[in-house]
Amino acid sequence: MFHHALPNKTVIIGAGGHAKVIADILRHDPHVELIGCIGPDPSATVLGLTVLGGDELLPGLHKQGIRHAFVAIGNNARRHALAKHAESLGFELVNAISPRAYLASGVTLGAGVAVMPGCVIQPDTRIGSYSIINTGATVDHDGNIGMACHIAPGCHLSGNVTVGDESFLGTGTSVIDGMQIGEGCMIGAGAAVIRPIPSYSLAVGVPAVVKRTLA
Numbered sequence: 185m186f187h188h189a190l191p192n193k194t195v196i197i198g199a200g201g202h203a204k205v206i207a208d209i210l211r212h213d214p215h216v217e218l219i220g221c222i223g224p225d226p227s228a229t230v231l232g233l234t235v236l237g238g239d240e241l242l243p244g245l246h247k248q249g250i251r252h253a254f255v256a257i258g259n260n261a262r263r264h265a266l267a268k269h270a271e272s273l274g275f276e277l278v279n280a281i282s283p284r285a286y287l288a289s290g291v292t293l294g295a296g297v298a299v300m301p302g303c304v305i306q307p308d309t310r311i312g313s314y315s316i317i318n319t320g321a322t323v324d325h326d327g328n329i330g331m332a333c334h335i336a337p338g339c340h341l342s343g344n345v346t347v348g349d350e351s352f353l354g355t356g357t358s359v360i361d362g363m364q365i366g367e368g369c370m371i372g373a374g375a376a377v378i379r380p381i382p383s384y385s386l387a388v389g390v391p392a393v394v395k396r397t398l399a
């Protein structure tokens with residue numbers, strides 16, 4: 185006798201472009217039943233999902249038995265704060281892992297992580313909670329990506345790369361092996377990181393140089 189668990193009723197927190205990509209992944213997940221999105225414009229839809237209204241609805245949704253959520257907001261600091269808020273309300277954050285991504289042996293994921301189509305994550309890499317590994321990015325062996333990071337489309341991180349919490353690597357960033365990028369950094373699209381980047385730096389270019397410190 186087989187028992188099939190019912191899919192978890194899940195709300196997507198966010199209703200923009202990133203939410204659309206997350207909805208596309210989660211709608212194919214047999215463990216997830218999407219009930220709608222949270223966003224400012226209730227007349228909008230996200231891939232056919234209803235936008236229910238703003239964040240103030242979350243406590244009531246939880247009381248109605250919606251116990252699972254995904255925070256789909258591109259901005260790292262906002263996503264991090266909203267994820268903590270949702271968890272404090274009792275929501276369990278699901279992961280959105282595309283079936284078209286490859287996760288090798290020993291990869292560990294936190295909660296509320298997105299891994300988009302075409303990604304390759306190699307052995308023993310750790311991806312912290314609320315982080316986004318966006319379309320076609322690769323993170324090679326023994327990587328350590330912190331919490332609420334965003335590795336934008338087409339980034340390539342070599343082996344043993346560390347990225348601190350809330351750092352953003354713009355589209356197509358390349359990082360040589362063993363590099364450390366600190367917390368709260370912004371790396372410009374197309375950069376080549378060949379030296380460590382201190383926390384709270386905006387760095388751009390090939391090779392990447394620090395342009396300014398972020399407050």
Ligand SMILES: CC(=O)SCCNC(=O)CCNC(=O)[C@H](O)C(C)(C)COP(=O)(O)OP(=O)(O)OC[C@H]1O[C@@H](n2cnc3c(N)ncnc32)[C@H](O)[C@@H]1OP(=O)(O)O
Pocket residue numbers: 318336337353354355370371372373374375387388389395
């Ligand atoms: C699915 C998705 O869409 S995910 C989203 C993916 N998005 C991205 O990858 C966006 C990446 N963003 C960038 O590259 C931005 O240009 C940033 C964040 C690096 C900088 O943005 P801002 O803070 O607005 O800086 P601003 O545009 O004023 O540029 C500052 C300086 O850096 C230079 N610069 C900015 N971006 C880059 C870059 N990617 N490469 C090289 N130089 C750059 C500018 O020319 C400027 O130089 P100057 O001071 O000599 O004139």
